[in-house]
Amino acid sequence: MKSSHYHRKGFGLKDEVEPELIRAYESDLITEIKENGNCLERNGIFIKLADSFGFCWGVDRAVSMAYETRRHFPEKKIWITNEIIHNPLVNSHLKEMDVQFVEVDENGNKNLEGITDGDVVIVPAFGASVEEMELLQEKGCEIVDTTCPWVSRVWNRVVKYARSDFTAIIHGKYNHEETIATASRAQTYLIVENLAESRWVCDYILKGGDREEFLRRFEKATSSGFDPDIHLVRVGIANQTTMLKGETELIGKLFEKTMLSKYGPKVIDEHFFSPGDTICDATQERQDAMLLLVEDPLDLMIVIGGFNSSNTGHLKEIAEAKGIPAYHIDGARCIVSGEEILHLENSDADKHKQIPVVKRGWLPQGTDRKIRIGITAGASTPNQVVADVIEHILALKAEAQA
Ligand code: SF4
Incomplete structure (x- = not known):
């Protein structure tokens, strides 16, 4: 084998790259808004930033x-x-x-x-x-x-499950890099994306069902040779670090209840293991801040993050659950005009997919009252990108008023 070298830390050049990083990703406007209690009012628009957003x-x-x-x-x-x-x-x-x-x-x-x-x-x-x-x-x-050490923490958990012959039930997206990396460390695994899929699996555990249908349904989300009649007898819960915390908790409880019903409390430790969720603290802080922000009276919510960013998508779900029109965009380029916005929507053709779609009428028009917009950003979004979006919205409104 050729010799490789492994670097787990930087190269002692942090001070050298710092000014470059600040120039590229920080923003004076965001600093100003933070100093003003996360609020900005201009051109008939009131912007409220979440208490916690952006780079983790x-x-x-x-x-x-x-x-x-x-x-x-x-x-x-x-x-x-x-x-x-x-x-x-x-x-x-x-x-x-x-x-x-x-x-x-x-x-x-x-x-x-x-x-x-x-x-x-x-x-x-x-x-x-x-x-x-x-x-x-x-x-x-x-x-x-x-x-990220938070990701390594999840890996440690699934390795522990493998040593004890437990199947890792991973709450995550089967094609997300983090979940692929986590699953590769498990002996046997099943990836469930949400509560609905978990309910389906738990029904199978309790009542049995069509084994072939199970294998078809989770074809891309199970370890090689997975057999639902053999590998769902001892299960442990893990999750992608950026899932919706509330949903992860419900999934953990659902599997616990299912295994309790099937095997009884005396031997539950032989069939179920979950030492708490593995949502990272940054994801949790951003979700908590979002839960607070959606209590404000908002006309709409802009959630900024890469279109393949899982944690950004979950922030949007929090606003939608509250009935607030919410748009997941990846930057100012998505705000096409005061009439049109390019944002992610669920695909009708594939329930696992979201696709960019142009939506009309996103910004309320022809009103004299202030428009209240909540803004947050996923853990991989620099402040500079958030500032660009805000400036773009303000400029659109200024144009409309001119
Ligand atoms: S969101 Fe940030 S802190 Fe959380 S696991 Fe990912 S990189 Fe780490």
Whole structure:
């Protein structure tokens, strides 16, 4: 095997890259709004920012490590296995720094063929699968691993389940990089995306059902050789760190109740294990802030984050559950005009998919009263992107008033 090197920390260049990161991703406007109690009133619009939004600690660290890596290896070919985080601005800056992005298909399969001996490979904040790490080591790469410690914590849990012969029930999206990486560490796993899927599985556990239908339904979301009649006898719960906390809790309780009904309280420890959720603190803070924000009287909510950002999508769900019109956009480019906005909507053709759609009439028009807009952003969205969106909305309104 060729020799690879593994870097889990930066290269001591944090102070050098810091000014560059501030220039690229921070914003004076956001600082001003924060100093004003997260509020801004201008041009007949009242903007209320969530108490907690945008870059989390893990993303900050991953982006900073990527910048340090470029400086530390100025001559080497550098790759990122997919994206460092789910944000188009950050990814475009890295491309400008001549960092190559590994292609990924819609099932999460990566094409690592272009990577050769001695190349530098940055593993993103959501981590990489066991197979991928082994392949990179075999290729003799310099591996810069920015996996967030919150993600490693989930991996530790599923490894523990595997040692005790428990199937990991992972609340997550089967094709999300983090969940793919987590599942690769489990011996047997089943990925459930939401409460409805969990109910279906729990019904199967209690009443049995059509085994073939089960396998068809969870074809992409189970470990190889998974048999629902064998592998749902001992289950432990884990989750993607960025899922909706409330839903993860309900799923944990549902499986616990199911195993209690089936096996009784005396032997429950042999059939069910869940030492609490593994939602990360940044996700929780952003969801809590959103729950608070939607208590305000808002006309609409703008949620900013990459279109493949899971935690951003869940923030939008909180506003929708409250009946507030909410738009998940990835930046100012999505605000086409005061009439049209490009945002993510559920696909009719595939329940697992959301697609960008132009929606008309998103901004209330022809009213003399103030329009109240709530704004938040997922953990991979820089302040600069949030500021651009706010400036764009204010400019549209100013134009309409002129
Ligand atoms: S969202 Fe959570 S798990 Fe993901 S990088 Fe940020 S802190 Fe880490």
